[in-house]
Amino acid sequence: MTRLSPTARREEIVAAALRVATSKGLANTTVRDVAAEMGTSSGLIHHYFASMDEVLAAAFEEAAGTDLAKTEAAMLACTTASERLSTFFASYARTEEYRAFQMWLDAWAEAGRRPALGATSRRLNIAWQELVAATLIEGVKAGVFICDDPAATAWRVLSLLDGLSLQVAAHPGVIEGATVLDWAMTALEGEVGLPTRSLPRPSADEGRAVAN
Amino acid sequence: MTRLSPTARREEIVAAALRVATSKGLANTTVRDVAAEMGTSSGLIHHYFASMDEVLAAAFEEAAGTDLAKTEAAMLACTTASERLSTFFASYARTEEYRAFQMWLDAWAEAGRRPALGATSRRLNIAWQELVAATLIEGVKAGVFICDDPAATAWRVLSLLDGLSLQVAAHPGVIEGATVLDWAMTALEGEVGLPTRSLPRPSADEGRAVAN
DNA sequence: ACTCTTATTGGACATCTGCGCAATAAGGGA
DNA sequence: TCCCTTATTGCGCAGATGTCCAATAAGAGT
Numbered sequence: 001m002t003r004l005s006p007t008a009r010r011e012e013i014v015a016a017a018l019r020v021a022t023s024k025g026l027a028n029t030t031v032r033d034v035a036a037e038m039g040t041s042s043g044l045i046h047h048y049f050a051s052m053d054e055v056l057a058a059a060f061e062e063a064a065g066t067d068l069a070k071t072e073a074a075m076l077a078c079t080t081a082s083e084r085l086s087t088f089f090a091s092y093a094r095t096e097e098y099r100a101f102q103m104w105l106d107a108w109a110e111a112g113r114r115p116a117l118g119a120t121s122r123r124l125n126i127a128w129q130e131l132v133a134a135t136l137i138e139g140v141k142a143g144v145f146i147c148d149d150p151a152a153t154a155w156r157v158l159s160l161l162d163g164l165s166l167q168v169a170a171h172p173g174v175i176e177g178a179t180v181l182d183w184a185m186t187a188l189e190g191e192v193g194l195p196t197r198s199l200p201r202p203s204a205d206e207g208r209a210v211a212n
Numbered sequence: 213m214t215r216l217s218p219t220a221r222r223e224e225i226v227a228a229a230l231r232v233a234t235s236k237g238l239a240n241t242t243v244r245d246v247a248a249e250m251g252t253s254s255g256l257i258h259h260y261f262a263s264m265d266e267v268l269a270a271a272f273e274e275a276a277g278t279d280l281a282k283t284e285a286a287m288l289a290c291t292t293a294s295e296r297l298s299t300f301f302a303s304y305a306r307t308e309e310y311r312a313f314q315m316w317l318d319a320w321a322e323a324g325r326r327p328a329l330g331a332t333s334r335r336l337n338i339a340w341q342e343l344v345a346a347t348l349i350e351g352v353k354a355g356v357f358i359c360d361d362p363a364a365t366a367w368r369v370l371s372l373l374d375g376l377s378l379q380v381a382a383h384p385g386v387i388e389g390a391t392v393l394d395w396a397m398t399a400l401e402g403e404v405g406l407p408t409r410s411l412p413r414p415s416a417d418e419g420r421a422v423a424n
Numbered sequence: 425a426c427t428c429t430t431a432t433t434g435g436a437c438a439t440c441t442g443c444g445c446a447a448t449a450a451g452g453g454a
Numbered sequence: 455t456c457c458c459t460t461a462t463t464g465c466g467c468a469g470a471t472g473t474c475c476a477a478t479a480a481g482a483g484t
Contacts, residue, residue: 001431001432001433002480003430003431003432003479003480003481004431005431006430006431009431009432025321025324025325027239027321028325030470030471030472031471031472031473032470032471032472040432040433041432041433041434041435042433042434042435042472042473043432043433043434043435043473043474043475044431044432044433046472046473046474047430047431047432051472051473052471052472052473102321102324105317105320105321106321107382108317108321108378108381108382109237109239109314109317109318109320109321109322109382110321111382111383112237112314112381112382113237113240118382118383121382121383122382122383122386125379125383125386126383126386152391152395155376155379155387155395156372156376156395156399158375159372159374159375159376159378159379160368160371160372160375160399161375162371162374162375162378163370163371163372163373163374163375163376163378164367164368164371164375166320166371166374166375166378167337167367167371169320169324170319170320170321170323170324170330170333170334171323171330171333171334171337171338174334174337174338175367179364183364183367183368187368187372187399190402190403191402213461213462213463214450215449215450215451215460215461215462216461217461218460218461221461221462242440242441242442243441243442243443244440244441244442252462252463253462253463253464253465254442254443254463254464255443255444255445255462255463255464255465256461256462256463258442258443258444259460259461259462263442263443264441264442264443
């Protein structure tokens with residue numbers, strides 16, 4: 001392979017690891033898989049990463065971190081807190097689709113066994129919660145939301161989303177994807193004193209529109 | 213090893229597999245681990261189970277199925293629907309403790325890769341939801357709950373519990389165990405039209421009392 | 425053109441994995 | 455007591471896994 005700069009090669013490794021992890025799961029991604037995906041040798045990966053744990057952590061960070069950044073950007077483009085919440089849900093709809101959520105399942109399950117991946121998973125989960133909490137606080141200040149404890153409400157709505165999405169990902173057919181979003185939004189409306197269904201429900205098309 | 217009857221040996225294998233899975237996780241449990249735990253040979257396990265997938269499925273069924281049965285029994289000992297819900301939460305508090313929940317994390321993550329484990333996980337998750345839904349329906353008939361769609365509410369409260377417990381198990385310290393229960397019960401009270409905190413919050417002692 | 429850093433190779437190593445199979449022995453029924 | 459089913463053994467096989475390392479070569483700086 002052509003000799004690359006350390007930063008470029010590192011990025012390529014992370015991108016390749018992410019591609020493999022997306023198709024066969026974080027927990028099933030091996031050094032040789034990543035090397036084969038890049039068309040290089042397996043030794044090269046250990047020249048940039050001390051352990052496979054750190055490769056997986058970097059790949060997961062790339063996936064979930066990018067989702068987070070895109071969602072945050074889309075939310076900041078909105079003017080009102082309600083619109084930001086709607087955008088949040090629409091954006092989450094994409095994350096929840098198909099294989100993407102399997103990566104979260106693997107990250108949570110492996111968190112106790114792979115220190116680097118566990119630390120990354122924890123950090124990103126908290127970041128998502130803080131994103132929602134900040135929007136809630138904003139809405140309370142603007143007088144459109146009623147919420148005693150925005151941080152707690154954020155954890156609840158995010159955990160509800162996670163718990164429901166988990167069923168969609170792990171047990172296909174038990175709950176439908178569109179239902180997850182509707183239920184979570186209804187729960188949030190109840191928490192912050194909005195009339196039920198006052199937040200517009202994103203269609204599948206809208207969810208996909210935010211994705212790119 | 214002394215020659216046992218097929219049923220007795222089968223049960224011993226499942227029990228040993230469960231013990232191993234409890235300490236090092238379902239996903240990390242190997243044939244040799246289970247054999248060593250029993251003090252027998254690894255070939256014996258394949259004499260009773262066609263694949264490791266089925267051993268893990270049986271072990272998980274034993275763990276989660278027993279939890280479910282105990283919880284159901286405790287709930288049936290109560291007279292009112294509200295008491296049954298309180299008992300449900302108190303019982304869930306035990307499940308959520310420490311390592312027990314890691315098994316659910318592994319089951320969900322592995323569901324897509326191990327067919328037998330996936331089927332078991334799906335079945336037990338639905339059984340838990342049906343248990344809650346039945347109690348809600350009962351409460352609605354008795355006029356103490358207001359709930360349009362008990363099945364949906366059951367999925368929501370269970371998924372909220374799962375999503376919050378998941379954080380406790382995967383990211384220790386982010387949320388406290390006692391908080392999980394309080395938040396989930398508050399959410400349920402909101403859903404079924406009960407005053408907040410009208411369901412008594414079980415203490416850690418009560419949770420442990422139901423365990424045995 | 426030459427050197428020297430270092431990106432890259434390719435494979436070795438030790439270990440683990442699920443699974444299968446021939447050999448052994450235990451124990452119940454006759 | 456003998457026999458015949460079958461529980462149990464112990465190891466082998468084929469493949470996978472993370473990690474490490476000596477050898478190679480590419481390319482930047484002089």
